[in-house]
Amino acid sequence: MRILRAAQVLTGRPGEVIPYGEVAVDGDMIAFAGPRGGAGEPGDADEVVDLPGCTLLPGLIDAHVHLGFDDKVDPVTRQSPESDRHLLLRMAENARKLVSAGVTTARDLGARGFLDLALRDAIEEGLAVGPHLIAATRPITPTGGHCWYMGGEADDLPAIRRVARENLRAGADCLKIMASGGQMTPSAAPSWVQQYSTEEIRAVVEEAGARGKGVAAHAHAHAAIRSAVEAGVATIEHCSFFTPSGHRYDPELADVVAESGTYVCPTLHGVYWRLRDTLGPEMLDDWLHGIVALRDAGVRLIAGTDSGFAAAGVGNRTDGYVAGLEVFAGAGFGNAEVIELATARAADACGVGAVTGTVETGKRADLIAVRGDPLRRISDLRELVLVLVAGRAVTQTGVDTVTSSL
Ligand SMILES: [Zn+2]
Incomplete structure (x- = not known):
């Protein structure tokens, strides 16, 4: 002892x-x-x-990472030149960097080839250095939809249930569904478009729930946020109220989220200020104001960085976790609250609150x-x-x- x-x-x-x-x-x-x-x-x-x-x-807990997010995906050929063998080594290095920043649990919300499971198990065995991983494996997304290249394409209810069950059979700790489109996949619907109905998201919640696991729903669009709540997901990722004309916070919808008790991971990250310099203040300020408004509406926010992505040429480093917490603090969150949303509350949201946090x-x-x-x-x-x-x-x-x- x-x-x-x-x-x-x-x-x-x-x-x-x-x-x-x-x-x-x-x-x-x-x-x-x-x-x-x-x-x-x-x-x-x-x-x-x-x-x-x-x-x-x-x-610390990072509720949203992509250790294997392949920033080398070619948007034209939509093929990744990186082999799974090589990518797994890079994921191991990212895991080492993440834990070196004090992150002892991370939820990986999208990786291809079940590489996140191999890495998770290697870390638990002591073969690799990293945080405990809660792995979603392949995100469920329509054919050609947001992050389709991770291998989780499904267009109707039977296909959605099949991909969910295959992920769980492989050993997924949770499931991820792309309820709305996103920015980084050329063939996908944009962020403000809903990709799945309430019924389709609910099917994923049922498959996960039958095995005691939770669902994370990627949702930028208003309709997708609402459907994710109605379907009973554990966490909404981003929840950015995105429209064709930028972030449009909706207080009525925020109240719906708050009353449901659904956790929201707004993926506030440490490159906020650099992105603001690159993309201009208006969009980024609207986004941050929306996150503060969600907190004020009583929504339970958690920390997660979406590290692995690169937007507007700005990379989001795996070991930049604390910088994201500094953005929360700078936006007016109290330090005790920031520590809670980075530890105890994040553990509860990720379904591991009885074990850690x-x-x-x-x-x-x-x-x-x-x-x-x-x-x-x-x-x-x-x-x-x-x-x-x-x-x-x-x-x-x-x-x-x-x-x-x-
Ligand atoms: Zn993500």
């Missing part, structure tokens, strides 16, 4: 701070979290790690320690001194490679 002592322990729930707390880690589990001295006599521990001036808190006795030892106090300064989350994934120390900051940073 190891005892970690810090200037304070944040449990992940808002307002829960244990001053001069300590956490005992026994194997891959948290054996104790509470005031100093509660974990037993230091002499009984194998090791006592003192972290003066540091904050211990739950490992908070620092408490009996949870998995997914922990980080940072120098400073992120309740006062959210950027202190950059000052990592320790990252534990199921009790294993994995901090590798400072290791650089020549591969793509996406």
Whole structure:
């Protein structure tokens, strides 16, 4: 057993701070979290790690990544020149970078060839370094629809159920459906067009639910957001209220989302400011104002970066996670709330809240320690001194490679 002592322990729930707390880690589990001295006599521990001036808190959760998002897809031939073998190695490198930023759980919402499952299992076996992965495998999308090249095309109810079941048979932890179009697939409907009806989305919810799993719905369009709520998905991704003339926040629809309790991952990321410089302030400001309005309407937001994508030539780095939290804070979210939506609430939304996301006795030892106090300064989350994934120390900051940073 190891005892970690810090200037304070944040449990992940808002307002829960244990001053001069300590956490005992026994194997891959948290054996104790509470005031100093509660974990037993230091002499009984194998090791006592003192972290003066540091904050211990739950490992961060990125609810929306694409470790295998292939930015090399040729929009003309629609073929990727990258082999699955090569892509899997790149995904492993992206996973290493992600955990090096303090992310100990990540939900991968779209990968081809079931490579996310291979990587997930390799990480759990200790063959690769990375966060715990919650893998959606192939996103369900119409033929030629948003991200069709990941292999999850389905145009009617029987086909939708078949792809859902094939994903689950392969070992998917959750399912992803592209309820609206998107920007980055040339043959796909644009973001403001609904791709699937409520009934079709509900079929995916049923298939996942029968196996105790949840559904993430990619939805930019108003109608797609509404259908996703009606169908009972666990999380809505983006929820950007996109129209042909930009983001048009709808307070009535936001109330529908809030009342349903559906979580929203707005995929607010750390390249917000660079994109704003590139695309102009109007669209990006409308988007951010919409996210703040969703929070004010009572919608349960969670952190997720959509890392792996590149928009307008701006790459969204896998290890840029904390920069996304800084955008939340800059938009007026309180630091305690930002930490909650990046830990406990994100775990609940991703269906792993019983296992991880908070620092408490009996949870998995997914922990980080940072120098400073992120309740006062959210950027202190950059000052990592320790990252534990199921009790294993994995901090590798400072290791650089020549591969793509996406
Ligand atoms: Zn995505």
